[in-house]
Amino acid sequence: MGKTQPVKNKPFSQIIGTGVGIPQKVLTNFDLEKMVDTSDEWIKSRTGIETRYIAEEGQFTSDLGTTAALNALHDAHVSAKDVDVIIFATITPDVGFPATAVFVQKNIGAVNAAAFDIQAACTGFLYGLELADSLIAAKKAKTVxxxxxxxxxxxxxxxxxxxxxxxGDGAGAVVLRAAEDDHGILGVYTRSDGRLNNLLKLDGLGTKYPPTPEHYDQKMHFLRMEGREVFKHAVTCMGDAAEAIMERASLSTEEVDLLIPHQANIRIIEATAKRVKVPPEKVFINVNKYGNTSAASIPIAIDEARRQGRLKTGSVAVLVAFGGGFTWGAAAIRF
Ligand SMILES: CC(C)(COP(=O)(O)OP(=O)(O)OC[C@H]1O[C@@H](n2cnc3c(N)ncnc32)[C@H](O)[C@@H]1OP(=O)(O)O)[C@@H](O)C(=O)NCCC(=O)NCCS
Structure with missing residues (x-):
C-alpha cells in the first residue's frame, strides 16, 4: 500500500517460476495504416510501438492466462494441485462473472486453490503482487x-x-512461494486517485450503462482515453513510485540491475528511467513488440528478461506501473 507499508528487510515471498501466453496473430503499424488515418512513422515516433499481438476469434483472456499459468508452473516445477490461490489481474475478463481465475483453475486442474480476479487496470499485476506477498507473509497461502x-x-x-x-493482447504469470533467504519481494508500493477516473475508462460492460442499442451506438463498450492528460500523470506517478520503492527498499540507483516499467509508451518509459537516473542499458523495453498489454505487460517483461539472461539469481529489479483509476505502483525484487 502507500504510506502505511512498513520497510521490509527480509523478503516474505519469492518468484520461483514465470511464463507467458501470447496470441500468434500480429497486427503491424502498416496494417493499422489501412484501418485508420495514421502512419508507421507517427506511431513509432510517438509511442515506440511497431507490432502488437491480437487474440484469435474464440480465444479469450482465460486461454492466454492458462497458457501463461502452465508455463510458469512448469518453470517452477510446481504441480497445479499444490496451488493455494490463483489471482488474475485483468480489465478484460471472459464474462461479467465468474472470475477469469476460475476458468484458469478448471483448465489447469488447480483443484485445491481459491481463485479470484482483481482489477487495477495496467497496475493490476503490482496490486496482485502485493496481495500474493501479503498472503504468503501471513501464512494464509504457501503457493500463489x-x-x-x-x-x-x-x-x-x-x-x-x-x-x-x-x-495489444497477452498474458504473463508468476508462481510465488515463501522466501528462504534474502532473495524475493523486497517491497511493493501501490497508490490510486479516484478523482481522475474519467481520463482513462470503459463506461459500458457494467451495470451503469447496460448494453442497450443506444449505448452500443455510443460505443460505450470501448475504452476511451484523454491521451495527453494520461501521459502527464503517467510520467509523474511512475517516477514518484519508482523513487518511493527504491527509498523504502534502501536501493541506490547503482544497485538496480534492471528497471522494468509498464510498457505503455517509450517516452513514458524513458522519462521514468531519467527520473530515477537508471541508464538506458538497465531499462527493459519490449513495447515495440507487444504494445500496451495492460496488466500483462510487467509479467511478460519479467519472463522475457529472465529468458534473455537479463535477470539472473541475485539481480535486483524495480517494477513500476501506471493505469486507469488512476492507479500506480512499484515493486523491488531480488531474483
Ligand atoms: C496517445 C499519445 C501517443 C499521443 O501522443 P501525443 O504526442 O500526446 O499526441 P497529441 O495527443 O498531442 O496529438 C497530436 C495529434 O496527433 C493526432 N493523433 C492521435 N493519434 C494518432 C495516430 N494514431 N496517428 C496519427 N495521428 C494521431 C491527434 O489527433 C492530434 O492531432 P490534432 O493536433 O490535429 O488534434 C500520447 O498522448 C500517449 O502516449 N498518452 C498516454 C497513453 C497511454 O499510455 N495510455 C495508457 C496508460 S496505462
Whole structure:
C-alpha cells in the first residue's frame, strides 16, 4: 500500500517460476495504416510501438492466462494441485462473472486453490503482487499463482486512431512461494486517485450503462482515453513510485540491475528511467513488440528478461506501473 507499508528487510515471498501466453496473430503499424488515418512513422515516433499481438476469434483472456499459468508452473516445477490461490489481474475478463481465475483453475486442474480476479487496470499485476506477498507473509497461502492477462483488442475501437494503435493482447504469470533467504519481494508500493477516473475508462460492460442499442451506438463498450492528460500523470506517478520503492527498499540507483516499467509508451518509459537516473542499458523495453498489454505487460517483461539472461539469481529489479483509476505502483525484487 502507500504510506502505511512498513520497510521490509527480509523478503516474505519469492518468484520461483514465470511464463507467458501470447496470441500468434500480429497486427503491424502498416496494417493499422489501412484501418485508420495514421502512419508507421507517427506511431513509432510517438509511442515506440511497431507490432502488437491480437487474440484469435474464440480465444479469450482465460486461454492466454492458462497458457501463461502452465508455463510458469512448469518453470517452477510446481504441480497445479499444490496451488493455494490463483489471482488474475485483468480489465478484460471472459464474462461479467465468474472470475477469469476460475476458468484458469478448471483448465489447469488447480483443484485445491481459491481463485479470484482483481482489477487495477495496467497496475493490476503490482496490486496482485502485493496481495500474493501479503498472503504468503501471513501464512494464509504457501503457493500463489499470479496472472496478468488481457484481450484489450476486444474493448478497442479500431476506428479511433487515438487508442487503437496503442494496445495489444497477452498474458504473463508468476508462481510465488515463501522466501528462504534474502532473495524475493523486497517491497511493493501501490497508490490510486479516484478523482481522475474519467481520463482513462470503459463506461459500458457494467451495470451503469447496460448494453442497450443506444449505448452500443455510443460505443460505450470501448475504452476511451484523454491521451495527453494520461501521459502527464503517467510520467509523474511512475517516477514518484519508482523513487518511493527504491527509498523504502534502501536501493541506490547503482544497485538496480534492471528497471522494468509498464510498457505503455517509450517516452513514458524513458522519462521514468531519467527520473530515477537508471541508464538506458538497465531499462527493459519490449513495447515495440507487444504494445500496451495492460496488466500483462510487467509479467511478460519479467519472463522475457529472465529468458534473455537479463535477470539472473541475485539481480535486483524495480517494477513500476501506471493505469486507469488512476492507479500506480512499484515493486523491488531480488531474483
Ligand atoms: C496517445 C499519445 C501517443 C499521443 O501522443 P501525443 O504526442 O500526446 O499526441 P497529441 O495527443 O498531442 O496529438 C497530436 C495529434 O496527433 C493526432 N493523433 C492521435 N493519434 C494518432 C495516430 N494514431 N496517428 C496519427 N495521428 C494521431 C491527434 O489527433 C492530434 O492531432 P490534432 O493536433 O490535429 O488534434 C500520447 O498522448 C500517449 O502516449 N498518452 C498516454 C497513453 C497511454 O499510455 N495510455 C495508457 C496508460 S496505462
Amino acid at each position: 499463482l499470479l496472472i496478468g492477462g488481457e484481450t484489450i483488442s476486444r474493448i478497442t475501437d479500431y476506428s479511433d486512431r487515438n487508442t487503437c494503435v496503442l494496445f
